[in-house]
Structure formats: C-alpha cells, structure tokens
Amino acid sequence: MISEWIVSAFLLFGGLFIFIGSLGLIKLPDFYMRLHGPTKATTLGMASILIAAMVFFANSEHGLSVKEILITVFLLITAPISGYMLIKSALHHKLNATEETKGLDKIEKD
Amino acid sequence: MIEHLAVLPILLPMLAAVILLLPPCGKSLFMRRIASAIMAVITLVVSIVLLVQVTNNGISVYAIGNWSAPFGIVLVADLLSVLLVSLTSLLGVAVVIYSIAGDDKKGNFFHPLVHFLILGVNGAFLTGDLFNVFVFFEVLLIASYSLLMHAGDKHSTRAALQYVILNLVGSSVFLIGLGILYGVLGTLNIADMAQKVPQLQGDDIYIAKAGGLLLLVVFALKAALLPLHLWLANTYSNAKPVVAALFAIMTKVGVYAMLRVYTVVFGDEAGELAHMAQPWLWGLAIATIIVGAIGVLAAQDLRKLTSNLVIVSVGTLVALISLQNEEATAALLYYLVHSTVVTAALFLLSDLISLQRGKVADRLTAGRGVKQPFLLGTCFIIATLSVIGMPPLSGFIGKIWILKSTLNSGQAMFFWPVYLLTSLALLVAMSRAGASLFWERRHKNSNELNDAPNAHPLHIIAIISLLACSPLLVIFAQPISDYMQNAAHQLHDISGGIKAVIKGGL
Amino acid sequence: MTLLWIPLLSLIGSVISSCTAKLSRNATATLTLIAPLIALAITAYHAPAVLAGETLRYTVTWVPAIGLDLSFRLDGLSLLFMFMILGIGTLVILYARFYVSAQDSIAKLYSYLMLFMTAMLGIVMSNNVIQLWLFWELTSISSFLLISFWWHKSEARRGAKMALTVTGAGGLALLAGLMIIANIVGSYDLDTILASKELIQSDALYEVALVLVLLGAFTKSAQFPFHFWLPHAMAAPTPVSAYLHSATMVKAGIFLLARFYPALAGTDIWFILVGLTGLATLLFGAYVALFKHDLKGLLAYSTISHLGLITLLLGLDTDLAAVAAIFHIINHATFKASLFMATGIIDHETGTRDMRKLNGMWRYLPYTATLAMVAAAAMAGVPLLNGFLSKEMFFTETLSSEVLGSMSWLIPVLATIAGALSVAYSARFIHDVFFNGDPIDLPRTPHEAPRFMRVPIEVLVVLCILVGIFPHFVVNGILSAASMAVLGKDLPEYHLSIWHGFNLPLLMSAIAVVGGVFIYMNRKYLFKFQASLPPLNAKKLFERVVYRLVQWSQVNISNIENGSLQRYIVVLLVVVLLCAGWPLFEMQKLAGSAPLAPIDIHNAIGAGLLIIGAIATVIWHRSRMVSLLMLSIVGLMVSVAFTRFSAPDLALTQLTVEVATVILLMLALYFLPQHTPKESSSLRVLRDLSIASTVGVVVASICYALLTRPLESISEFFIANAKTGGGGTNVVNVILVDFRGFDTLGEITVLGIAALGIYKVLSNIPIFSPTKDGEGREWAKDKHPVLLASISQSLLPLALLVSAYIFLRGHNLPGGGFIAGLVTSIAFILQYMAHGTTWINERFDVNYRKIIASGIGIALFTGMGSWLFDRPFLTTWFDYFAIPLIGKTELASAIVFDLGVYLTVVGATLMILASLGNMSGTTVSKEVKI
Amino acid sequence: MELLYASCVGVLVTCGIFLLLKARTFPVVLGLTMLSYAVNLFLFSAGRLTINKAVVLGTSSDYADPLPQALVLTAIVIGFAMTAFVVILAIRGRADLGNDHVDGHIPELSANKKEQS
Amino acid sequence: MRLQGQFKWLPTPIFSLFLFVVWLLLNNSASIGHILLGTILALSIPLITFSFRDRQPTIIKPSLALKQLFIVLYDIVVANIEVALLILGANKKLRPAFIKVPIDLTHDLPITILASCVSLTPGTVSADVYPIKENLLEGEQIGQRYLLIHVLDLDDEEALITLIKQRYEMPLKEIFQC
Amino acid sequence: MLDTVLLIVFSLIGLSIMLNFWRLMKGPSVPDRILALDTMYINVIALIILYSISMGTGLYFEAALLIAMLGFISTVAVCKYLLRGDIIE
C-alpha cells in the first residue's frame, strides 16, 4: 500500500516535470532558452517515472527490477550531448537569440 | 543426400555465393570464375537429377525444419517446378560461362549476384508457401537490381531507378494481398489455401477475391502483362546483355506464380472464386501480345527488340494460363522453355554483335558488318527461326501446340488472328533486323578493316549451349511433350496436389 | 523406309555441299550431284508401283501432342513433282556450276539449293498436314536464303525480305487452315483428310479453312494480287530463278491446290475463288509481261500468268480441267526452266538483261538462241511443242465451264485474249533479243557459253519437243497417275495427241497466235498507253507499308512508354484499385461480426500523431529535411502502435530500422537536392490526390473488414509447439528461427545482397559533394565535435553489451539476432558520425563482405547441420543441460542460426553506410575493405 | 478502435502514394517508406488487434496471433534493405544524370532554373 | 594522470565493472550463470572496442568520483526544480546570456564530463568547446580551452564561472589526476 | 488510486507530446524541430513505461531502452547533418 503511494508520488512528480519541460519548449522565446526545458526538466521527470516503475515492479510478482535505472543513466549521459549538438547547430544556423541575451560576442565562428 | 535433393537447387546457389564472397575467391578473379562455373554446373546437374527423381517417383515434398505443411514451409518439387528450376540452372550456367569471357570484370560481385539471383528464382519455383514466395521474390529482385547496375552507365541507372521503385510498390501490393489472404484463410501454404478457399462463406469470399486479385496484379507486374509491362523493355534493354539473358527467366517467375496460384488456389475447385479473373486475363494477354509485337516492330536496336519479344512471349503464356486446361498448360510449358532459352540466347547474341559492329553496336541501322558473319549469322538465323515459330526449330512446335490448345476454347476467333498476325509482324521485324545487322553497310563498297576481336570461345559456347536447346526441343519433342503433358496433368490435379503436400488434407 | 531416304538424301546433300567450301567448283558440283541422283534413282525405283496406281506410305510418330508425325506418301501427284524437283534440280546444279562466278561461294549456293530441294520433296511427299506445313515453311526460308544470295545488293535483300514476308504470311494462313481442317476431321493424317470431303465441306468452318488454305497457295504461287513478290525475287541468281521461281517453289501452291482437290474442291466457293483468281492472274501476268524490258521480268510475269492458267484450270468444274492443269504443270516447268537458263546465259555473256540493249543476239549466240526460241515457242503454244497441247486442252475446258453461270462464255474469250498476249510476249522475247538490229552498249561482248552450261537447256528443250510430238508415249503414264491422285477417282477419258481435228479450241489457238503477232507488231501504241498509266511499284508500296508500320509502332510505343516512372506507378495503382476495389462493391456488408474494441485516449493520441505526422510529411515534402523529421514521427508512432498491440519484437525492430532508415536518408539528403521545386500543375496534384486517397480508402476498407471478422488461423499450432518443439517461449522468435526459419534465411540474404548491390552501385560513382547547405550556408568547420567524439567512445561498449543482451534473450523474450545486429550497427554508425571514416578505417580492419558471407554461411551451415542427424534442412536442435554452478541451461541450434542473422545484419548495415561514407571522404587514407 | 486503426492505415497509404507520385527521387523514397509502414500495419492487422497479449509464453492466458508478427518482421527487414538500395540508387542517379527526376523528362520550369544543390 | 589501464587485458577496469553491473541490471539477475556471462562480456567487450578509444585519462580516485557523482545528482534535482520554476515564471524576468568559461582540463573525456555536468545543472547548457580544431592554424597547439555556456537566467557571470570551476572542474581534476 | 494517478500522468504526458508536436510543426527553425522531436522521443519512453506499469508487464522495457539509445543517435545524426551535411565523413 505504501509502495502504491510511493509509485503514485513519483509518477505525478515525473509527469509534472515532463510536462513542464515540454511547456518550456513552447513557452520560451528563443531556441537557446527552449533548450533548457527538455535537457533538464524532462530528464528529471523521466528519472522519476523510472523510479516509480522500479518500485512498482519490485512489488509485483516479477520481483525486484532495477533495470529501469539503465534508461535513466543513459538519458543522463546522452541528454547533455544532444543538447550540445543541438545548440551547436543552432549557432551554426545563427538562430536569433532574444534581444536581452548577453555575451553574444563570445560565440566564435565555427 | 538424395532425400534432401529438393532443397539443393536453393542451397547450392546460396553456398556458391557464400564461397564466392569468402577467401580465397573474394580476392582472386580466377578462383572466383572457377568456383562460380563449378557451382553453376553442380546446380544444373542437381536440378536435372531432381527432375529425373520427380519424373520417376512423383511429387517430392520437403518439409523445411521438419515442420510439415501447413505450419512449416514446405518445398514442393513437382514436374512443373523442377522443370523451371532446371531451366533456370541451365540459364545460370550459360550466363556464368558467358560472363567469364570478360563481363564479370566490369563491376563488383557479378558471380555472387548471379548465384543469388538463381537462388531467388529457384526458391520461388520450389516453395509451396505463399509468404516464402514473397521472400524469394525479394531475393531475386534485389539481386536483379544489383545486376542491372552492372552495366554502370547512365541509362542503366535511369532504368534501374524505375524498375526498382515500381517493384517496391509491387512488393507492397504483394504484402497487402498476402495480408488479406491470411486474414480470411488463416494460412499461408498454397495447398492449404486451396483447401480453404472453397469453404469461404458470405462476404469473406469477396475479401479473399480482393486478396487473390492483388496477388495477380503483382504476378502480372513481374510477368510484365499489359498494362504493367511498361518497365520491361527499358529495363532489359539497358541491362548488360549477359544480365538481360539471365533476366529472361524472371518474367517467367511471374508467369509461374500466376499459373500456380491461379490454377491451384483459384482454379476449378475454388467454388465461387473459380477462375475469377479469367476474362480479364484473357483480354490483357491478347493485348500484351499486340503491344509486344508493336514494340518489336518499333525497336531500334536488337536488345530492345528482344525485350519486346519477351513481352510477346509473356502475353502468349498468360493467354494460355487463362484457358485453364491441361492441354493449354502443356503447350505453355513447352513454349515457356523454348522462349526463355531463345530470348536469352538473343540477348547474348546482341552483345556479340555489338562488340563486333563497333560504334553502331546493335542498332538496326546500316553500319559496319560483324567480324564473324557466318558464325553470328547462323546463330542469329537459328534464334530468329525459333523465335518467330518457323520450322524446323522449337518455335514451330510451340506455335502449333498453342494454336491447337486454343482452337476449341471458343476464344480462337480472337486469339488466332492476333497470334498469327503477331507471328507475321515478328517475321517482318526479324528479317528487317537481320538485314540491317548483317547486310547493310553505311558506305557502299567499303571494305573497311574490321579490327573487332573475334568472339571469345566461351561466348560461343554459352550461346550455342542455349541455342542448341531449340533443335533439341524438336528432336526430342516426343519425350519432352510427354513430360509437359504430365506436368500439366499434375498441376491440374488439385486434390492430388493437396494430398501430396498436406498430410490428412482433403 | 526408302521413302524417308529421299528427302533425307537431299538434306545430307545440303550438309555435304556446305562442307565443300574449300574444294574446287567441279568437285563441289560433283559431290553435290550424288545425293539428288541417288534420290532420283530411288524415286524411279518406286515409279512402276506408283504408276500402277499404288500409294506408298511410311510413318514414324514424332510429336503426337501437336499431331505431327514423320509421315511420307508416294502417289502419282507426288511422283510427278518429285521427278520435276529432282530432275530439274539436277540440271540446275549442273548449270549453276558454270553460272556462278569464282568470287561467290558455290558451296553455299548448293547447300541452300539442296536445302530447298529437301523442303520441296518434303511438301510433295507429306502424308501429315503439319509435316507438310513444316516443309512448306522451309521452302520460304531456303528461298529467302537463295534470293538474298547476293546480299550486298540492295535489290537482293529487299526482294528476299518481301518474298519471305508474303510467303511467310501465306504460310501462317495455311497453318491455320490446315489445323482447322484437321480439327474438323479429327486427324492430321492426309489420307484421312482427303477421304473426308463431306465432313469437311459440311462444317461451318469450311469456308474459313478454305480461304486460309487458298491464301497459302495463292501467295506461294504468286497469284494476283499476291503476285508482286515474284518479280522482285528475280534478284536471285538465275539458276535459283529457274529452279524456284519457275519450276518448283511457285508450283508448291499449285501442288497444294491439287493435293487438297479431293477434299476441298467441288463447291461453288472453290470454283469462284480459285477460278477467278486464276483467270485474273492469267490475264494480268500476260499483260504486264509484255511491257517488261528486263528479260527475267518478262519471264517472271509470264510465270505468274501461267500459274494463273493452271490455277484457273483447277478452278474449272470439270475433271478434265484438272488433268489439263497437271499437264500444264509439266510443260510449264520444262519450257520455263529452259528459258530462265537461256536468259542466264545471255545475262552471263552480255552483262545485261535489258531488252532495249539486247538486240541481234542470234549472231553471237546462235546455239543458245535456237534453244531459247524453241522454248519460247512452246511457251507461246506453237504446235508440235508441249505448250501447245496443254493450251489446247485448256481452251477446250474453258468452253465447257459453267462457273460463271450465264456469263461463262467470258472465260473462253478471256482465255483467248490471254493466249494472244502470251504469244505477243513470247514473240517479243524471240524478236527483241535475237533479232531487231544490233546490240546497244553491251557491258561485254558475248560468246557462246560453255558446253555443259547448255546441256541442261538442251535436255529440257528436247523434252519440250518430245512431249509435243509424242505426248502419249512420253507423259501419259505419269500424267494419269498424277491426275488420278488429284481427282481421287478414275480418270475421265482423254486423248493426248497433236491433232484433234478442226474444232473451236484450234480456232481459239489460231486467233491467239494471229492476235498475238498483231499485238506485238503494234506494241509501241500499247507501250505508250502503258506509260501513261500511273506507275505502280509493288516493292516501293510494300516497303512503304512496312516503313509506315514501323513508324506508327515507334510513335505509339514512345507515347506509351514515355519513361515516366509516375505514369507507370499510376497505371499500377489503377489496376490495384480495380482489383481490390471491385470485390468491395460485391460485398453485402463491410463490417464483420467480431466485437469491436472501444477507442481509448492513448490510441486516440497515437493515431492523431500518426495521422498528423503523415500529413505533415506530405505538406512539407518540398522542404526535405523537415519532411524527414515528420516521417520519423510516423515511424515512432508505428512502433508505439506495435507496443500497444502486443508486438514487442515488432516495436523493437521497427524502432531500430526506423533510425537506420533516417540516418540513411540523411546521408542521401547530402547528395540530393535539399528542396523539391514546385513543378506539379494543380491538375496533376488533383490527380495524384484522388488516386492516392482512393487507394487509401480501399485499403482502409479492407483493413476494417478484416479487423471486424473473427479469424481461425494455423497460429494455435505455433503457440502450442513453440516451447516443446522449438525450445523458446518467444513464439515470434521461434517462428523466425525455427518454424519459418527459411523465410529468415531468405530475408538476411536479401539484406546481404542489398549491401553488396549498394557497394556496387556506389563504386566508381562520379563524386558530388556540395560545399553549402540548402540555404547557401557553408558547412561548419568542426568536423567531429569534441563532446560527441568522446561520449560515443564510451557508448560503444555499452551498446554492444545491450545488443548481446538483446541477442541472447531473443529466443525466450523480445529481441533476437536482427535487432541486436541493428543495435550494434547503429552504435558503430555513431562512431562513424563522431569520428569519421578515416579514423574508423585506421582502427577497424574488418572486411564487411566477409562478415556478410560468414553470416549467411553460418545460417546456411546451421541449417545443413541437421542433415548429419538425418533431418530436413533447418531442423533445429535444443536440449537442457544441468551445468555445475550455473544450473539448468538451454542450448539450441537456433542461437547459432540467429548468430548468422546478427552477423549478416551488422555486415550489411555497416557496408552500406561505410560505402556511402567513403564515397564523399576525400581524405580516405586507405580504401575501405569490401 | 478498429475503425481508427484502419483509418490510420488508409491515411498512411494515401500520403505514401501521394509522395510516390512526385517526380523526384527523395519524395518518392519518403513515400515508399511511408507506404511500407502502412503495409506493415496492414499485414499486422491480418492477425487482428489484441491488447496486452504479447506472444511470450507464460505472460498471459491467451495470446495474439504470432504469425503476422513474424511476417511483418521479415517484411520490415526486407523493406529496410530495399529502401537502402533505392536511396543509394537515387544518389547514383543524381550523380549520373545530374538531377533527381524520375518522371521521364525534366519539366521546362526547372530546366531553366539552375539546379539547387 | 594515467592514460592506460594497468593490465593489457583489462584496459578500463572501472568501465568493465560498470559493464558488469549493467549486465546484471539488464538481466535483473545475480545468478551464477549471469555473473559468469557478465564477467566474460565485461572483459571481452572493452577488448573488442579498445581500438575505438582515444587515450584518455583513467579514474585514479574512484571514491572521490563516487562522491562527486552524488553531488551532481543532488545538483540535478535542485537545479531542475529551479529551472522548472523559471519556466513557469514570466519570460520577461529571464536574463539569458552566453558565457565563456576558461577550463584547465586538457583531455576530451574530462572536458566532456564537465560539459555534461554543466548541462545537467543550474540553468546552464554547454554550447561548445573552444578553440575548434579546424580553426587552428597548421601546427598550432591547443592552448587555453574555453567552454561556451548558455545560461537561462544569469545573475552574476563571475560567480557562475567560479562555481563551475570549483564545484565541477576541481573534483574532476582530482579524480583524473590531471 | 494508482489507476487515477496513471490516468492523470498519461494525460500529462499525452499533453506534453502534443506540445512537442506543436513545436515540431511550428518550428520555426530546423533545430527547433529537432529539439521537439528529441523531446518527443523521451516522452514516448515515458509513455511506454507508463503503459508497462498499467499493464503490469515488463515486456516493453527494451523498447524504452532502445528509444533512449536510438533517439539520441538520430538526434545526433540530424544535428551532424545540419552542421556538416555529410554525417559520415
């Protein structure tokens, strides 16, 4: 019963974060800012949901299952790199940042 | 080994391809040639042994993986399939021998691809499972795509693009048809389908009909039946002739599939679906013959002409399929063997002629003469006489048999005039072609020195081994026609066929 | 048996002469003569029996399936023709020895001539209609070879083609006719057919069959209006003309009429068709012959005219007419062959055949002239020569004919006119060539021909005279035997004698002679009249018809096969629509009886994304990159659908394939234009849209129809046997590696071939590497971003571990060799992307070709391994072992098979991508191993 | 749900074919890919739709039809091989022919404009 | 700094351990069979892929690494909540900026780890590593490296740079001893 | 209770995917679309995990794992394409 509470909590937390990440993708004004949502919020949300799954399956007839950790690990390793590749291509495409952005001069020509 | 004979015509080419890709054949052209030729000959010998075995002992059913039909995939070696397998293997030998004279140097993987193609064709002939037919179709198609690019010029690229894309759409249609049939019949084995089709009830019948018709579309596309023939002339004439010669068997795969599925699954015993497309097929076949003949007349080079001859032969074959009787099927088989061998030989011949005529190649215009007029001329005459159905070569027996089997069908009044006028058109076209290729000179009285090389002995061996079939088909016409009649009888004996394939069936 | 030897001998002769190319001309001729002489002897040996009324037969079955037997018969008609064929053949061979110049290959000519002789013998001896047709066609072929003997001359080529076409067409008609007749009678046996007159003539198809047979006969015998090929066939060497185009081949048509006379003749339609055709040909040929300046042209038209005469006789409704026809066949053969040979000598000696140049030959060639004049007189029907006798009989029969009813009087009148014309052209032949002043501009000065060149003419001319004077003694035997064979009954009474007293036929002959001389003397008015008529050149007309036909074909074909792939696809789709759509309309109700599942939110979202993704792909298709991104959503949603509907293996496969495809498309995008310009007209868009959506609706309908019906399938078996028979709990995988392992073997073969093919396609490709992207931006300089490079190095082992995991569990849980292989490949692709080809090639010395081959090989050998246990190919083996420490473990051959799959997939995928990568790599240090 | 599924297949077929009828190789390849998705879904549906009955023995009491799944798997793999080939062929076509047209002749409109690369 | 493992047959001991654990996790089992199989794979895979590795420093202080791992995980959770709030807040309040952080690390792997940490933690995303190899002149050595970072809401540039260098770069230098 | 929570989370993730989709459609730039797609991949993983929980089956774990791996690789491939054109050079 407690586990169901834990699962529910993690699920809700994860769902919320994933949603916020995706919301950021819509709401923020320029590409560079939009990138923050998915690389962070979504990753955390995923981790949370995977923990929920782990707990859930640990209590089901399948017995302890920790392999969901792997997906989390994988996402943690890859998310920064995807973000890096994305921002690199955005810089290459000279996407406009909002006017408020400081330090645009620090970008070197690639 | 003898009990595994039925699977060998599929496994041997596969083995050949594997051997050819691995050391020591992978790197040494010489080794590759030797291995390829040996394996092609072994495949032929095994095919013939299988043919003899089936002739003596009746249908041989081979359950792959020891899972019997309808659950596993079974190979059905009956008189019909082993005949076509032997024909394919023969063609394979000729093509391999011909290519060793130099064509195999011009691109990568020629020999393995040839064996892969043979593997696909033999598989399509032997398998008794409809999805497995699909798989082998894809094997032979992908091999043919690659071989088509063996010419390595612009035209072949353009032709290949069209051929490949069209066939990919065809494969999609095949899968949809298969899905429909599985969705109503719940099985994939051809014999099992034949058992289940008569039991269909209500609207299921029409769903099955849609599936069956879609398969027919695919087979018609492979066979190049009007109006799905449009790809053929361009494809075949832009392939290297040695490849085109091998392709001569490919339309026959479509014809075979049509014959098999149409006769067994939707044949006499299919209840409401019996002979569901007969009138359409009949009309389209006749139209195909006409269009093919027009193409033959229009052709401006020998390869194009030969390609259109293939279309004519497809029309003829499908017309016979649509008659759905034993005699027509027997005639079909005879004609199929004859036309395949002869068109293949003509493709090879067009290559030799091109080689010796210099710039004009095989175009049907005045130009330089060939270096070896007697040799090539004789071969050309033999091929021509066969192809237009003039005695004393195999074409005339095919022609008479076809006329005879259509005579009492009630359709003769449409078919005969078309067929005979087509023969005439072919005669006009071929005599025109021969005159242009061998006789007409661009410059009058020019005795320009022909510096072209003489034909390679292997070229000649390959062509002659194919052309020799034509007189042999006449000389041994009696046993051969008996075989064809038996094969036709076996095919039309649907319940017998089902009994052989499925234990406890019917 | 000896019957068989007759054609066989001449065939052997043909082969022998073709082998004598290196011998002297005399030796060649001598060797060639052996066969026909022996054949003649055999024929003569059989002659007494035949003359006594016997019919000899010899039959061997050959191809019963098509009614073809090797069946020979020898009756009077055959005998007559055989004597002509062999006799004149022998003379022609002798003559040709001197006629053919040293540059030409006489061996070839002889070989063709003997082949032709075989064919003719075959025709006249056939006792099976298919066999008859077979030899009939052989005459067309051998005559084609003979006419085109001087193939370097355009005249010869064109004449040969035309002759082949016309007689070939006739041959086809004949075949059809014969097969119809045989079908009516129920036998291909000539004896049976000839005995079934009533049966044939009462059949509904009698007229059709008759017309077809007559077409065959008329084309071969150059009957009007199919006569036009014959004059052009004169491009052949003169011995050929003498043999084929006067004595034998053209008579094959006549022979056919005579042969089938007992079965087909006797009806009104026979008389009208045959009689009128003969009459028209008789008149037309005689008239045209008069105006020919070419000697051979004159003889050609005269031949046409005489063939018409014989045909007319066969078309007259009296028995005696048939006898007259046979008689004239003999006579015409003798005088016409000798005339051709004489012409050959003139041509040979003077270098021309133009009668406007040839004058006064009497002085140069007195001996030849004498022979020719006798023969020409026979042709004109001068008494004491054979032509007179048959012409007299002809006139007699025209008088008794009632073919035209009340207008039957026209026949004798027209026959007389034709007779007069025939006298006129014969007169011209004699007067214009041998007299009429001096020759003009002859290429050569003529001398008498060699002795042996004249012998054949002498023989024939002597025959003309002998028959003319002692007809009964010389020809009656064979004439009556032949006539009996034609009529199929006892002969009417007739007398072969020179003098029948003063009667109407004699008067007609007299009128003809006088009229003929008169016409010849006033020829210049006729020539003027003829010249005012529009010229009608059959050859040009024929060639124009063929040319038009070819052009028409070319225009049509290029309109149909215009090279547009989209048109081909549209055609295919329309056919698909018809085939799949039509049965839908026959259905009562689309939905079946199975209970439906409700739509839940997940499915709705997934379906929505799928649909919008698909539509977005279409909408953005001109911006290819975006379109590709949209497509990957569709792919993702398809794999989600597979997870949703209980197919984890499919989901995994779809995912991996989808990523590999996207990567591939991305690679392609680099080498292809980035954008698709707008070029479709609105109409085309409309067309495309309607076709696409109709097909979509049809497929969806069928899909719905299937989904709403219950299914009974063979699958229960797989579920029941997967564990016990296949040793795995993942039924899909067990199907793949066991129940239907053969499919999988084929599938990896496809993949392997594709990789090899791709390598092949990319080799020697003209490199095309754009330096800017679609919007004109230069590419980034950073080739291998640092972070990506280092992280991918760590990901590779991880990915390999995952693929090992997926591979090993496949038999029991979702996974398997294919998915594992793709995961491995994609991990390697990541290395390629992160480090580039050069870097990889430096570190990774693996030959993809070998990997593919080993993969397929492993799968193949695993399958063959079962042979060792006497089981069929691909029979799997598995067992459970209790291994210390580890416990109960399953070992299965399926895993080895799956390893083959794995290797093939890895090899193929990497080969594909590496070849693509190598293609653009300009700094590749070493060539990628294939 | 069956109707929704069938509609998805229909839409995929429609979009795939529409792309297939474009005159350039890239849309054609996209069309083929989409068509093969549709075909795979169709073939899959021949075994009917079942939820949560994956054919892994011991995970359920009754199972989905495994055979169409195996068939689709084979079809996917073959489809991948074919797509790969046609993609490469398209590249070769561009290299050999200088453009990516597959509609017989290059329409005038773009013949004048310089090919975008 | 050590660029290569101590044993030729075990080039990356820590990584092998990682693979071994991953194997057990994947199979969700610690049976002897899987331990055996996992060991084999954990040993063989690095050997197979060894040639695909550029020489990178190896972890010399595993315990520190573990500690650092937890720090980063903690930071991730905290930072993400921060970012979530920022996203939910008004766009106008945000002060985006690019900053350039000079880094002392010299090898690609530590730099990658640093960049990843930066990306996963407070409102920052690593954008690039300067200088780019292709921008260097022929034969020129890579001198000072910089990390280009995009910040979602920049308050104090210097403080952020210091934070990154101290909280993430310093421990990395120690772990890898470089 | 879990069912209710699952429904809520399902809806949240569904909503997220639609938001991703909206960004994917709207762009405006290609990197934006790629970012949207990448996020969508991750959200689909969440969807599959949720699905596994609601169905109580572990059979789809590998699908999730593969999406995680392959989604990353395809994002990298697309970015590499934008940067260099030739993704394997």
Ligand code: NA
């Ligand atoms: Na004269």
Ligand code: NA
């Ligand atoms: Na088995």
